[in-house]
Every structure is written in C-alpha cells, then in structure tokens.
Amino acid sequence: xxxxxxxxxxxxxxTLFLIASFTFFLxxxxxxxxxxxxxxxxxxxxxxxxxxxGLDDPVPVQYANYMMNLLKGDLGxxxxxxNVGVTDIIIKSLGPSATLGGLAILFGTFFGVILGVxxxxxxxxxxxxxxxxxxxxxxxxxxxxxxxxxxxxIGVKLGWFPVAFWRGPxxxxxxxxxxxxxxxxxxxxxxxxxxxxxxxSDYITLAKAKGASWFEIAFKHALRNALIPVITxxxxxxxxxxxxxxxxxxxxxxxxIGEQFVKSIQVNDYPVIMGTTLLFAGLFVxxxxxxxxxxxxxxxxxxxxxxKK
Amino acid sequence: xxxxxxxxxxxxxFHTFGGEVQAIRGVNFDLLKGETxxxxxxxxxxxxxxxKALMRxxxxxxxxxxxxxxxxxxxxxxKLSDKAMQKIRGKEISMIFQDPMTSLNxxxxxxxxxxxxxxxxxxxxxxAAKKRAIEILDLVGIPNPxxxxxxxxxxxSGGMRQRVVIxxxxxxxxxxxxxxxxxxxxxVTIQAxxxxxxxxxxxxxDTSIIFITHDLGVVANVADRVAVMYxxxxxxxxxxxxxxxxxxxxxxxxxxxxxxxxxxxxxxxxAIPGTPPDLLHPxxxxxxxxxxxxxxxxxxxxQPPMFKVSDTHYAATWLLHPDAPKVEPPPAVKRRxxxxxxxxxxx
Amino acid sequence: xxxxxxAKEMFSxxxxxxxxxxxISKPSxxxxxxxxxxxxxxxxxxxxxxxxxxxxxxxxxxxxLTGHTYEEQxxxxxxxxxxxxxxxxxxWLPFDGNLTRKNGDVYNAYEQKNVEEYYWFGTDSxxxxxxxxxxxxxxxxxxxxxxxxxxxxIIGVIYGAISGFVGGRTDNIMQRVIExxxxxxxxxxxxxxxxxxxxxxxxxxxxxxxxxxITMARVIRAxxxxxxxxxxxxxxxxxxxxxxxxxSKHLVxxxxxxxxxxxxxxxxxxxxxxxxLSFIGLGLQPPDASLGTLIDEGFKVLQLYPYQMxxxxxxxxxxxxxxxxxxxxxxxxxxxxxxx
Numbered sequence: 001x002x003x004x005x006x007x008x009x010x011x012x013x014x015t016l017f018l019i020a021s022f023t024f025f026l027x028x029x030x031x032x033x034x035x036x037x038x039x040x041x042x043x044x045x046x047x048x049x050x051x052x053x054g055l056d057d058p059v060p061v062q063y064a065n066y067m068m069n070l071l072k073g074d075l076g077x078x079x080x081x082x083n084v085g086v087t088d089i090i091i092k093s094l095g096p097s098a099t100l101g102g103l104a105i106l107f108g109t110f111f112g113v114i115l116g117v118x119x120x121x122x123x124x125x126x127x128x129x130x131x132x133x134x135x136x137x138x139x140x141x142x143x144x145x146x147x148x149x150x151x152x153x154i155g156v157k158l159g160w161f162p163v164a165f166w167r168g169p170x171x172x173x174x175x176x177x178x179x180x181x182x183x184x185x186x187x188x189x190x191x192x193x194x195x196x197x198x199x200x201s202d203y204i205t206l207a208k209a210k211g212a213s214w215f216e217i218a219f220k221h222a223l224r225n226a227l228i229p230v231i232t233x234x235x236x237x238x239x240x241x242x243x244x245x246x247x248x249x250x251x252x253x254x255x256x257i258g259e260q261f262v263k264s265i266q267v268n269d270y271p272v273i274m275g276t277t278l279l280f281a282g283l284f285v286x287x288x289x290x291x292x293x294x295x296x297x298x299x300x301x302x303x304x305x306x307x308k309k
Numbered sequence: 310x311x312x313x314x315x316x317x318x319x320x321x322x323f324h325t326f327g328g329e330v331q332a333i334r335g336v337n338f339d340l341l342k343g344e345t346x347x348x349x350x351x352x353x354x355x356x357x358x359x360x361k362a363l364m365r366x367x368x369x370x371x372x373x374x375x376x377x378x379x380x381x382x383x384x385x386x387x388k389l390s391d392k393a394m395q396k397i398r399g400k401e402i403s404m405i406f407q408d409p410m411t412s413l414n415x416x417x418x419x420x421x422x423x424x425x426x427x428x429x430x431x432x433x434x435x436x437a438a439k440k441r442a443i444e445i446l447d448l449v450g451i452p453n454p455x456x457x458x459x460x461x462x463x464x465x466s467g468g469m470r471q472r473v474v475i476x477x478x479x480x481x482x483x484x485x486x487x488x489x490x491x492x493x494x495x496x497v498t499i500q501a502x503x504x505x506x507x508x509x510x511x512x513x514x515d516t517s518i519i520f521i522t523h524d525l526g527v528v529a530n531v532a533d534r535v536a537v538m539y540x541x542x543x544x545x546x547x548x549x550x551x552x553x554x555x556x557x558x559x560x561x562x563x564x565x566x567x568x569x570x571x572x573x574x575x576x577x578x579x580a581i582p583g584t585p586p587d588l589l590h591p592x593x594x595x596x597x598x599x600x601x602x603x604x605x606x607x608x609x610x611x612q613p614p615m616f617k618v619s620d621t622h623y624a625a626t627w628l629l630h631p632d633a634p635k636v637e638p639p640p641a642v643k644r645r646x647x648x649x650x651x652x653x654x655x656x
Numbered sequence: 657x658x659x660x661x662x663a664k665e666m667f668s669x670x671x672x673x674x675x676x677x678x679x680i681s682k683p684s685x686x687x688x689x690x691x692x693x694x695x696x697x698x699x700x701x702x703x704x705x706x707x708x709x710x711x712x713x714x715x716x717x718x719x720x721l722t723g724h725t726y727e728e729q730x731x732x733x734x735x736x737x738x739x740x741x742x743x744x745x746x747x748w749l750p751f752d753g754n755l756t757r758k759n760g761d762v763y764n765a766y767e768q769k770n771v772e773e774y775y776w777f778g779t780d781s782x783x784x785x786x787x788x789x790x791x792x793x794x795x796x797x798x799x800x801x802x803x804x805x806x807x808x809x810i811i812g813v814i815y816g817a818i819s820g821f822v823g824g825r826t827d828n829i830m831q832r833v834i835e836x837x838x839x840x841x842x843x844x845x846x847x848x849x850x851x852x853x854x855x856x857x858x859x860x861x862x863x864x865x866x867x868x869x870i871t872m873a874r875v876i877r878a879x880x881x882x883x884x885x886x887x888x889x890x891x892x893x894x895x896x897x898x899x900x901x902x903x904s905k906h907l908v909x910x911x912x913x914x915x916x917x918x919x920x921x922x923x924x925x926x927x928x929x930x931x932x933l934s935f936i937g938l939g940l941q942p943p944d945a946s947l948g949t950l951i952d953e954g955f956k957v958l959q960l961y962p963y964q965m966x967x968x969x970x971x972x973x974x975x976x977x978x979x980x981x982x983x984x985x986x987x988x989x990x991x992x993x994x995x996x
Contacts, residue, residue, distance in 0.1 A: 140976035202411040210426040211399035607666035
C-alpha cells in the first residue's frame with residue numbers, strides 16, 4: 001500500500017511539473033503586454049515594470065526562477081494588484097470557492113444518491129420517471145441558465161433568499177443549489193444504473209433467500225456495492241464544479257477563485273492565471289488520487305490486494 | 310412418510326415484451342420428510358422457476374403465479390404476504406445457488422453473512438450467533454473457521470465459497486433445502502466433495518432436499534426420487550431406480566441415452582433432436598411431440614395426463630394409454646442400464 | 657375416464673415435419689435493425705430527434721425570415737417584447753407586446769413607441785431583432801455539435817484505434833501524451849487557447865480540437881484492446897487476414913455502437929462549453945450571436961425584460977435535453993448488454 005501510494009505521488013508530481021512548464025511556455029508565447037494599462041504608462045515606467053518582474057530575462061532564466069519559486073509555494077506577484085502575491089490572492093479567494101464547492105458536492109451527491117436509490121428500487125414507477133426527469137433537466141440545463149432563473153424567480157420575485165454576494169449562510173443557498181444540480185443529476189443516474197444491476201445480482205437473491213427484509217437488502221447489502229463505482233465519477237464531478245464555479249461565482253458575485261480567474265484573464269494577469277491553472281490541475285490530480293484511495297477503503301477486494309484493480 | 314411440502318397444479322407466467330411466457334404449466338409434486346428429490350431437465354424446462362417460486366424469489370415486476378398451491382406447514386406459500394414469507398425464507402426453507410463466485414456479497418465479511426439469518430430467525434445474541442456460525446463453518450469443512458469468519462469472499466476459492474453458501478443455507482436448520490445446480494460451476498473434484506458434504510449434512514440435520522440438476526450422474530449419486538421436467542411440466546416422476554431402470558417417457562429415454570459414461574468414448578454421443586418448445590406459444594398437445602420419434606396423432610392434439618406406473622411412479626405420455634402400441638425403449642437406454650448395473654455391482 | 661373416449665386411430669404414428677421444428681420463430685434482425693427497433697420504442701428519443709430536426713431547420717431558415725440581419729441596430733425599436741400576429745390576441749400567451757413595470761403596471765411597448773412592425777421574439781437593448789439573433793446563435797451551437805462529433809469520430813477514434821491496435825512502444829507514448837493532456841482540466845486548456853488566440857469561433861474550434869477527443873480515444877483503445885484478443889479476431893489473424901481487413905471487417909462494426917454513444921454524449925457537453933465560454937465573455941464576442949452571449953446579454957436586463965434571457969435559455973435547454981435524450985436512447989438501444 002505504502003509503495004503504491006509513493007508511486008502515485010511521484011506520478012502526481014511529474015504531471016504537475018509538466019503542467020507547470022506547459023502553462024509557463026504557453027503564457028510566454030501569448031501576444032500582448034501583461035499590463036492592462038500599458039498605453040497609459042510612459043516607456044520608462046514600462047521598462048521599470050518589465051525589469052521588476054524580470055520579463056526581459058531570457059526565457060530559460062524566467063522559467064528556472066518560476067520553478068524555484070513554485071517549490072517554495074511562491075506563485076509570483078500579481079500584475080493587476082501591485083505587489084500582492086498570487087499565493088495570497090488565491091488563499092484569500094479560496095475560502096468562498098471551497099465552501100461553495102464543498103457544499104455543492106455534498107448536497108449534490110447526497111440527494112443524487114437518494115434519488116438514484118429510490119428510482120432503482122421503484123423502477124418503472126412514477127417515482128422513477130420523476131427522478132429521470134429531474135436528472136435529465138439537471139444534466140441538460142446549463143448551470144448559468146439555472147442560476148439565472150433561480151436568482152430571478154426565487155431571489156427577486158419570491159425574495160426567499162439573497163440575490164447575490166457572500167455574507168452569511170443564507171447567501172449560500174441559491175449558488176449551492178445552482179452548482180449542485182449537475183452532480184445531483186450525474187450521481188442519481190449513475191447510482192440508479194448500478195443499484196438496478198446490483199439488485200439483480202445473485203448475492204441479493206441469496207440475501208432474499210436468507211429472509212432479509214426489503215430494507216435490509218436495499219441498505220445493508222445493495223447500497224454499498226452500488227456506491228463503489230459511484231466514487232469513480234466523483235473525479236469528473238469535482239472538475240465540473242470548477243467549471244461551474246466560474247459562472248456561478250460570476251452570477252452571484254461571490255469573491256472566489258473562479259471570479260478572480262475570469263478577471264485575471266480579462267486583464268492578462270499571467271501569474272494569477274498560471275497560479276490558478278496549477279491549483280486547478282493540482283486539485284484535479286489530487287481528487288483522482290483520493291478517489292483511488294477511497295476506492296480501496298470502501299472495496300475490500302482492492303484494499304487487501306494492495307494495488308489497483 | 311410425512312409430506313413436508315406439496316405443490317399442486319402450479320402455473321407461472323412471465324410477462325415479456327413478446328407476450329406471456331407460460332414457464333410453468335401445471336406442476337404437481339410432493340416432498341417427503343428427509344428425502345432428496347432431484348428435478349432434472351434441460352435449460353428452460355422450468356426447474357429453476359419452480360424452485361424459485363417455492364421461495365417466492367421470482368421477480369415481482371414481470372412474473373406471476375397464475376394458479377396453484379404450494380402447501381408447507383399448513384400454509385399456502387403462493388398466497389403468503391411478503392412479511393410472512395421473510396420468516397420462512399432462510400429459516401424453514403433455504404436455498405443454495407449455482408454460482409458460488411457471485412452468490413456472496415463481495416463487500417461483506419463471511420461471518421456477517423452467516424450470522425445475519427441466525428440473528429434474524431433464531432433471535433440469538435451476536436456472540437451466540439458467532440459461536441453458532443463458527444460451528445457451522447466447521448461442519449461444512451472450512452478449516453480455521455475463526456480466521457475465516459473475519460474474511461471477505463474474494464479470499465475464498467470457489468469450492469470454499471460454495472461451502473460458505475451451504476453454511477448460510479443450513480444456519481437455521483431448515484426443513485427444506487433447495488439446491489439449484491450447486492455443483493455445476495465447480496471443478497469435477499470439488500463437485501464430488503460438495504455432493505458428499507451435502508449427503509453427509511442431510512443425515513446430520515435431517516432436512517429434505519430438492520436438488521436441481523441436468524446431470525443424471527449427480528442424480529444417481531444423491532437422489533431418492535427424481536422428477537423429470539420438460540416444457541414447464543413434470544413429465545415423469547418416480548424413485549431413482551424406477552427412473553433409471555424402468556423409464557416410461559420418451560424424453561427420459563432421450564436424457565438417459567444422451568448421458569456420457571466411461572464406455573461411451575467409442576460411440577457417438579446421443580443428442581435429442583430439435584429444440585425446446587416455445588413457451589410463448591405453447592403447443593396444443595404434448596410439448597415433446599415434435600422431438601419425439603414415437604409421436605402419435607394424439608400427441609399433437611391433446612396433452613397427456615399422468616399415467617400411473619406404480620404407487621411411486623407416474624409418467625405423462627400417451628404411450629402408456631391402453632390403446633397405444635407397445636413401444637420398447639431404444640437400445641441405447643438398455644445399454645446404459647446395463648452399465649449402471651455393472652457399476653452398482655462393481656461398487 | 658376421459659381418455660377412454662379417444663379414437664383408436666389417434667394412436668397411429670404422427671407425421672412430423674422435421675423442418676418445421678427447426679424453424680426459427682423469431683425473425684433474425686441484424687444489429688442495426690434491432691437497434692433501430694429499440695430506438696423507435698423510446699418515445700423520448702424520437703420526439704427529441706424531431707425537435708432537433710426542427711431546430712436545425714429553423715437555425716438555417718430562421719435568420720432570413722424577418723428581413724433583419726443579426727447585427728442590424730435600430731435604437732428606436734430597442735427592448736421591444738415579443739409580439740406575434742394572431743397569437744397576440746391569445747391572452748395567456750406572452751406574445752402580445754406587453755411589458756410589466758416594476759410597480760406592476762402593464763403597458764404595450766409597441767403602442768408606446770409607436771411601432772407598427774412585429775418583432776416575433778422582441779428586440780434587445782440595441783434594437784436588434786432577437787428572432788434572427790436567436791437562430792443565428794442556434795447555428796453556432798449546432799456547428800459546435802457537428803464539430804465536436806467530427807473531432808470525436810476522426811481524431812478520437814483514429815488515435816484510440818492506433819494506440820490500441822499497434823500496441824507496444826507506440827501505445828506507451830500515445831498513452832503518456834493522453835495522460836498529460838488529461839491531467840490538465842479541459843476548462844484550463846480551453847481558456848488558455850482562447851487567450852492565445854482572440855476569443856471567437858476559431859479559438860473555440862481549436863480548443864475543442866485539442867481536448868475534445870481524449871475520452872473517445874481512451875474508450876476506443878480499451879475496446880480495441882478487448883476486441884483484439886477475442887477469439888474471432890485471433891481466428892481471423894490465424895487465417896491470414898491483413899491488419900486492414902481485420903480493422904474494417906471485425907473491429908469497426910463492433911466499435912460502431914461505442915463510437916456513436918460516446919459521440920452523442922460529447923455533443924451536449926461541447927454545446928454547453930461554447931455557451932459557457934460565450935457567457936463568461938471568452939467565446940463569441942458581440943455583435944456575433946451565440947446562445948451563450950444572448951443569455952449573458954439577457955441576464956443583464958433580466959429584471960426588466962425577462963424575455964431576452966428566457967427565450968435563448970429555453971432554446972439551449974431544449975437542445976441540451978434533446979441531445980441528452982437521444983444519447984440515452986441510443987445507449988439503451990446499442991448497448992449489447994441490453995439485448996436479450
């Protein structure tokens with residue numbers, strides 16, 4: 001197990017290194033100056049700025065510097081905010097994003113699993129059809145459309161929850177629902193399929209033959225086996241949350257990483273873009289690792305084999 | 310002997326996209342206390358469906374017991390509520406399935422899977438149930454039961470898993486044990502071990518066994534009586550000796566002829582021609598008629614009733630009608646019978 | 657007893673037609689016929705196909721119906737709500753040209769501005785005809801759908817097939833490339849691409865070309881690896897069939913289902929992605945119309961002129977729902993596991 005883990009972590013570091021290099025060089029070939037207000041600056045000011053950020057150093061030197069700093073956890077200095085470290089900017093906006101993302105994945109998978117299980121157990125009844133309907137809508141309606149509608153009808157027209165900003169628990173309700181729809185839909189479809197397959201398996205028939213009640217069969221025998229494969233979609237779901245958070249944060253005015261990222265792109269703030277990209281990539285790789293480990297915890301066949309399936 | 314289970318005129322249908330499949334079309338049999346009744350027949354003959362119906366394990370969504378009774382301990386299982394049925398499953402009647410690789414829950418420890426019915430049906434405490442489970446594991450021949458108790462199914466071989474499945478089935482000393490091809494998925498050497506184990510346990514626990522198989526060799530080994538099924542009906546039923554030495558139904562003849570024996574390598578193995586009947590559109594007459602070399606006009610018109618051969622032996626074939634021409638079983642059957650006798654004497 | 661009544665002659669041997677008993681009662685259908693029967697049974701998928709067809713026709717024809725171009729501005733006619741002849745007289749339909757003020761007053765915007773013309777889906781804040789812009793935007797979405805499908809089917813399938821079929825070192829290198837590419841979230845690649853180029857249809861096209869095929873390549877490779885070792889392929893190889901023949905005769909037909917299902921699931925996510933990028937301002941730029949930009953523009957005036965967002969939002973949701981339903985239907989129809 002320890003060997004497997006080390007191997008995975010090494011692989012993770014290599015991937016991140018490659019992504020960091022890729023991002024760096026991509027940023028280097030992008031046309032245009034990093035200073036959004038470049039035309040307002042005099043040539044001297046501009047050259048001072050360029051000098052300060054080491055932009056006229058040879059590219060390999062810049063690359064080496066960047067990588068060295070990266071190892072120290074220093075992602076460089078933002079161009080748009082003078083002398084503010086990218087790491088600080090990211091940490092500052094990490095809170096709302098992490099809260100929102102965490103809430104959405106918890107809420108989404110929890111209700112998704114319930115919806116999927118109920119649909120599978122009541123297959124081909126109105127419960128199942130309703131669940132399918134919700135899932136198709138959740139998968140199909142773009143998050144920004146859904147967020148906009150929620151904001152307008154629930155926030156503005158009904159006035160149940162605040163329309164925007166991030167000032168307390170009640171502000172989290174609408175963005176969480178908007179962001180959770182996709183994980184909810186995906187999880188419910190997946191759980192339904194798995195649950196139906198498990199319910200038809202021999203060991204469920206054996207459990208029935210043992211005299212287990214419907215409840216025991218569904219929750220003690222079937223659910224765990226149905227949930228194991230669901231962990232595999234958690235990775236893609238977390239990624240979809242990153243995408244989703246960009247629009248949701250934009251729509252609801254949440255000061256998170258997504259909003260910061262979109263802003264940085266608009267003003268060519270390379271260090272922030274690179275830092276965020278690395279953060280996204282790091283999260284992505286980490287989620288996949290966690291998913292793999294989680295798989296081992298929940299599935300005894302893999303835990304004891306000590307490696308991958 | 311005391312009848313423990315009576316099945317009367319059982320009809321079961323499956324509702325499919327194509328229409329109603331009449332899988333079981335009037336099955337009658339009794340199970341006596343302490344006996345082993347083998348049900349034989351080819352795939353689709355309805356043997357598994359019959360036994361699943363006894364346990365009411367058929368999918369409720371698309372199957373239906375049309376008519377008939379399953380009398381057990383004064384109750385009609387065909388009409389029992391789900392709740393009441395749960396008290397019978399695993400306690401009074403339990404079941405062993407064909408494939409031990411898939412019939413254990415992969416994410417639950419073996420021990421927990423065995424104590425589950427014990428706690429549920431015998432209301433024992435957890436520690437008492439564990440003691441009992443370890444006893445049973447020992448009884449079914451699993452070494453180191455205390456260690457094995459804490460393990461998961463994937464740590465067991467196929468034969469060991471089937472022993473565990475048997476342990477689960479026997480955990481509550483059931484009155485009836487249904488074994489649905491329990492050795493088909495196992496290696497030949499393991500098959501023999503499992504059969505021996507079942508025979509041995511039957512003596513110890515004094516349970517009645519319904520043994521489903523398509524292997525007549527297994528039948529000869531374990532059964533007291535044999536029911537031959539074809540096209541959703543029992544076509545012949547009798548003691549083992551009656552079925553092997555005095556078979557009456559042409560289908561039984563076919564089964565016996567197509568049985569490989571040690572000497573059969575020098576001749577071509579017999580196969581019953583044709584295909585099983587389409588139970589979506591069951592034939593008007595005898596379902597076996599289209600494959601029957603001895604078929605008569607009446608076979609195509611009317612289903613044969615059960616003709617009595619002896620007090621224990623019945624067969625559903627018009628050949629037993631007094632007006633029917635006398636037909637001798639094919640020579641292959643005679644040859645097999647001689648071989649059986651030789652084997653028996655040899656033993 | 658009953659059987660006593662049976663006539664003697666009934667016990668004479670029956671004439672059996674041996675050919676009849678061997679007859680196969682179910683007509684044999686090939687894979688595609690069977691799949692089509694299954695799709696046909698799925699009403700949701702069929703209705704969705706029809707809706708997609710209608711939307712496609714409207715996307716092609718729609719922009720030419722009103723006599724306005726998608727970028728033509730008429731500031732005097734700005735922010736007019738939808739008004740459609742005949743339908744305007746049906747009181748519960750929102751096509752009467754009426755607007756509601758914040759205080760709840762209802763007034764007819766057309767009468768107030770003295771506009772005779774009918775704008776079927778209204779106009780935006782620059783007085784552009786939303787009907788034309790909507791179908792122009794739908795065109796973009798459908799172009800993206802087509803593009804994503806093509807990328808999946810061409811790059812994804814070829815990459816995956818080569819990787820799986822050739823194997824060895826080639827496979828190893830190709831898999832490392834995929835691992836690196838997929839280690840970067842799609843979103844990041846797409847956004848980097850749109851900065852590298854100018855935002856617009858070209859950068860989205862390129863971004864999709866870079867990332868869009870990875871899942872397909874993986875699925876195809878896995879399938880090819882599985883199929884490669886199937887007995888019938890080994891048999892074909894043993895019999896001396898060339899690689900090309902093995903691919904075209906044995907692998908492709910078996911891969912077809914997987915390819916179609918995967919492509920169908922790629923399409924809605926690609927459509928979403930374009931709309932998403934346009935919505936956050938990284939995709940198409942005004943005056944170009946995409947459903948994403950229309951929703952973005954409508955979103956800004958949602959409280960005053962809700963129709964400006966609701967109409968494009970409905971269309972994109974409809975497109976997404978229909979493609980998802982068709983994909984689901986095809987998966988159910990083509991998945992061999994589901995065949996009985």
